[in-house]
Amino acid sequence: MAIDARAPGLTRRSVDDLADAQREPDWLRARRQAAWDLYEATPNPRRTDEEWRRTDLRWLQWESLTPSTPQDVVGGVPAAVPTAALSPSITVLVSAAGARVIDVSPEAQSAGVVALDLAEAARSRPELVRDHLSTTAVSPEQGKFQALNAALWQGGALVHVPRGAVLAQPILVVACGDAALQQPHLLASLGEGAQASIVEWWADSEAGSPALVNGATELFVASGAQLTYAHVQALALDARSVLSQRAVVGRDATLASTNVTVGGRFHKARVEASLVEPGANVVLNGAFRLGRRQFVDHHTTQEHLATDGTSDLLFAGVLDGRARSVYAGTIVVDPEAQRTNAYQNNRNLLLNSGTRADSIPRLEIMADDVRCTHGATTSTLEPSHLYYLRSRGLSEAQARELIVEGYFEAVLDRVPHEGVRDVLREVLTGQTPADRDAAGN
Amino acid sequence: MHNGSGADALVIDGLHVSVDGMPILKGIDLQVPKGEVHALMGPNGSGKSTLANTLMGHPAFEVTGGSVTFKGQDMLELETDERARLGMFMAFQYPSEITGVRVSNFLRMALNAQREDEISAMEFRRLMMEKMRLLRMDPKFAGRYLNEGFSGGEKKRNEILQMAVLQPELAILDETDSGLDIDALRIVADGVNTLRSADMATLVITHYQRLLNYIVPDVVHVLIDGRIARTGGKELALELDESGYEAMTAAQEA
Numbered sequence: 142m143a144i145d146a147r148a149p150g151l152t153r154r155s156v157d158d159l160a161d162a163q164r165e166p167d168w169l170r171a172r173r174q175a176a177w178d179l180y181e182a183t184p185n186p187r188r189t190d191e192e193w194r195r196t197d198l199r200w201l202q203w204e205s206l207t208p209s210t211p212q213d214v215v216g217g218v219p220a221a222v223p224t225a226a227l228s229p230s231i232t233v234l235v236s237a238a239g240a241r242v243i244d245v246s247p248e249a250q251s252a253g254v255v256a257l258d259l260a261e262a263a264r265s266r267p268e269l270v271r272d273h274l275s276t277t278a279v280s281p282e283q284g285k286f287q288a289l290n291a292a293l294w295q296g297g298a299l300v301h302v303p304r305g306a307v308l309a310q311p312i313l314v315v316a317c318g319d320a321a322l323q324q325p326h327l328l329a330s331l332g333e334g335a336q337a338s339i340v341e342w343w344a345d346s347e348a349g350s351p352a353l354v355n356g357a358t359e360l361f362v363a364s365g366a367q368l369t370y371a372h373v374q375a376l377a378l379d380a381r382s383v384l385s386q387r388a389v390v391g392r393d394a395t396l397a398s399t400n401v402t403v404g405g406r407f408h409k410a411r412v413e414a415s416l417v418e419p420g421a422n423v424v425l426n427g428a429f430r431l432g433r434r435q436f437v438d439h440h441t442t443q444e445h446l447a448t449d450g451t452s453d454l455l456f457a458g459v460l461d462g463r464a465r466s467v468y469a470g471t472i473v474v475d476p477e478a479q480r481t482n483a484y485q486n487n488r489n490l491l492l493n494s495g496t497r498a499d500s501i502p503r504l505e506i507m508a509d510d511v512r513c514t515h516g517a518t519t520s521t522l523e524p525s526h527l528y529y530l531r532s533r534g535l536s537e538a539q540a541r542e543l544i545v546e547g548y549f550e551a552v553l554d555r556v557p558h559e560g561v562r563d564v565l566r567e568v569l570t571g572q573t574p575a576d577r578d579a580a581g582n
Numbered sequence: 583m584h585n586g587s588g589a590d591a592l593v594i595d596g597l598h599v600s601v602d603g604m605p606i607l608k609g610i611d612l613q614v615p616k617g618e619v620h621a622l623m624g625p626n627g628s629g630k631s632t633l634a635n636t637l638m639g640h641p642a643f644e645v646t647g648g649s650v651t652f653k654g655q656d657m658l659e660l661e662t663d664e665r666a667r668l669g670m671f672m673a674f675q676y677p678s679e680i681t682g683v684r685v686s687n688f689l690r691m692a693l694n695a696q697r698e699d700e701i702s703a704m705e706f707r708r709l710m711m712e713k714m715r716l717l718r719m720d721p722k723f724a725g726r727y728l729n730e731g732f733s734g735g736e737k738k739r740n741e742i743l744q745m746a747v748l749q750p751e752l753a754i755l756d757e758t759d760s761g762l763d764i765d766a767l768r769i770v771a772d773g774v775n776t777l778r779s780a781d782m783a784t785l786v787i788t789h790y791q792r793l794l795n796y797i798v799p800d801v802v803h804v805l806i807d808g809r810i811a812r813t814g815g816k817e818l819a820l821e822l823d824e825s826g827y828e829a830m831t832a833a834q835e836a
Binding site: 525 | 640641661665667671672680688696728
């Protein structure tokens with residue numbers, strides 16, 4: 142087999158090149174190298190692994206992955222991202238070239254919010270990065286994709302809302318680019334008692350969509366802080382993506398997280414929340430709307446490590462065309478975590494017989510004073526509902542759309558920030574990447 | 583019928599309908615001119631709801647003979663939503679609960695579906711408020727999810743609210759009185775009476791005479807075993823109330 146010098150694949154050398162190019166401190170370089178070692182030592186996921194049993198990775202040639210070049214610069218925030226509707230307090234644009242902070246409102250400025258390129262932050266604000274990056278949230282030990290991101294993330298952003306700061310308007314972090322391999326990394330932390338909302342958006346750049354996104358999101362919510370977080374995956378149907386997302390939630394802190402997926406032909410997401418101190422309160426929402434041959438796999442974990450925590454999960458999907466989804470959710474309750482309330486619910490609406498949704502709940506409960514429920518429902522369109530709506534003059538298409546839109550309201554109702562909620566609704570009810578693909582453009 | 587049919591009337595002619603191959607309606611002839619309220623009474627299983635849903639175009643009901651015309655158009659050619667846009671309305675006996683769809687959003691969409699130009703948000707709001715007052719409904723009702731968690735009475739009032747907003751030319755009330763207490767019944771009947779006009783033909787389907795004390799019909803038809811057994815004035819309902827359907831069934835069979 143001939144060796145192509147222009148496409149060397151990923152090597153340990155890629156890690157050093159990247160650390161050099163970004164003038165990273167030694168501790169960060171060492172952290173990347175350790176992650177690289179883990180990446181090399183970790184076997185590729187196989188169908189025999191429980192996590193990958195229903196998820197086909199045969200399209201992925203690990204050895205042909207190549208590092209992104211910093212020339213993958215993008216212009217501005219892609220037009221598809223509803224910046225005006227969100228009216229963000231800060232906008233950060235992330236690509237393989239790094240993070241660029243585009244807009245900072247006076248509100249964010251006076252609140253002392255920090256938004257920086259992650260490599261730059263490692264140099265200038267190590268105290269905000271070192272303890273958190275690739276440690277207790279998304280760590281390289283968690284798997285092959287997580288190790289790869291920890292070793293070679295390129296285009297990272299740090300967002301920090303200091304202790305006690307309250308920010309009304311959301312912080313928008315847009316990751317885009319058309320590199321073959323895109324590895325964004327968002328590290329966000331809220332200091333004690335801070336309140337903010339963060340919207341992370343994976344979008345195509347104007348030039349096109351990435352072949353593979355392997356992203357990581359680490360959220361730290363300190364005591365008494367309240368974070369509304371949303372992730373939108375709206376990539377074109379030629380993109381594939383893997384997302385590793387984990388929140389660490391402190392004492393009496395609140396996280397309301399919502400993952401909305403409408404894009405990509407393949408999306409695999411780990412959505413995890415760890416309630417590490419007493420009284421943490423977590424709402425995990427998910428909504429996905431798929432068509433064509435889209436495939437989405439969500440693995441969620443609600444990890445209760447301390448007493449008096451509440452976690453409430455609702456993931457709802459609507460599948461059309463020949464789309465498929467996998468949902469696997471685990472509730473873990475540590476022996477320490479007495480008086481836990483944990484709920485998990487997955488709902489799927491199948492719009493035609495070519496679709497399929499698998500739902501696998503799992504409970505690992507080791508404490509005795511616990512209230513825990515889980516449920517999964519998969520339904521099809523009720524003909525009597527269509528008849529009822531049509532009897533009022535709605536066309537069949539209008540009636541179907543109204544039912545689908547209504548289906549997502551149960552999830553959207555749980556998004557505490559009205560502006561964020563409206564934007565997420567628009568993503569789910571507007572033209573999706575599958576609609577565009579079906580229309581042939 | 584004194585009034586003659588007129589081109590705008592609902593005209594049902596020799597209608598035969600089967601469900602799963604089983605004949606339910608066995609030749610119905612019925613005309614409801616605009617401006618009139620006709621009651622269709624009959625015992626359980628006589629085919630009342632089958633007739634209502636056939637008129638509305640429910641796909642489970644197979645028309646095996648006869649015709650239905652309204653405003654001179656062949657209704658059986660049309661889809662359910664096309665019939666609605668032509669001015670037909672049915673108040674459901676069991677309205678569907680549709681989660682996440684707010685009453686007001688749904689009704690605005692329905693109203694726009696039959697208008698040339700979209701109604702403005704302000705105008706629609708005013709219309710909703712006016713009609714909800716008419717039916718003595720809490721304004722919060724508009725923001726609730728369609729029939730989800732509604733009591734029986736709320737569901738029926740919601741049906742009449744939709745009728746009031748959409749202002750149909752042909753209204754079919756399918757057992758709107760079932761499950762209503764006397765107060766709710768009176769409110770619903772008041773609403774229907776207010777909507778009575780020279781431009782609307784109304785067919786009130788009911789098992790019991792009680793509703794007809796409040797919505798006084800011009801004509802009463804009695805449906806037994808898929809056929810119109812008798813047609814008469816409003817006194818026919820009272821007669822039925824006294825002697826029951828059995829007597830009439832026996833008379834028909836004799």
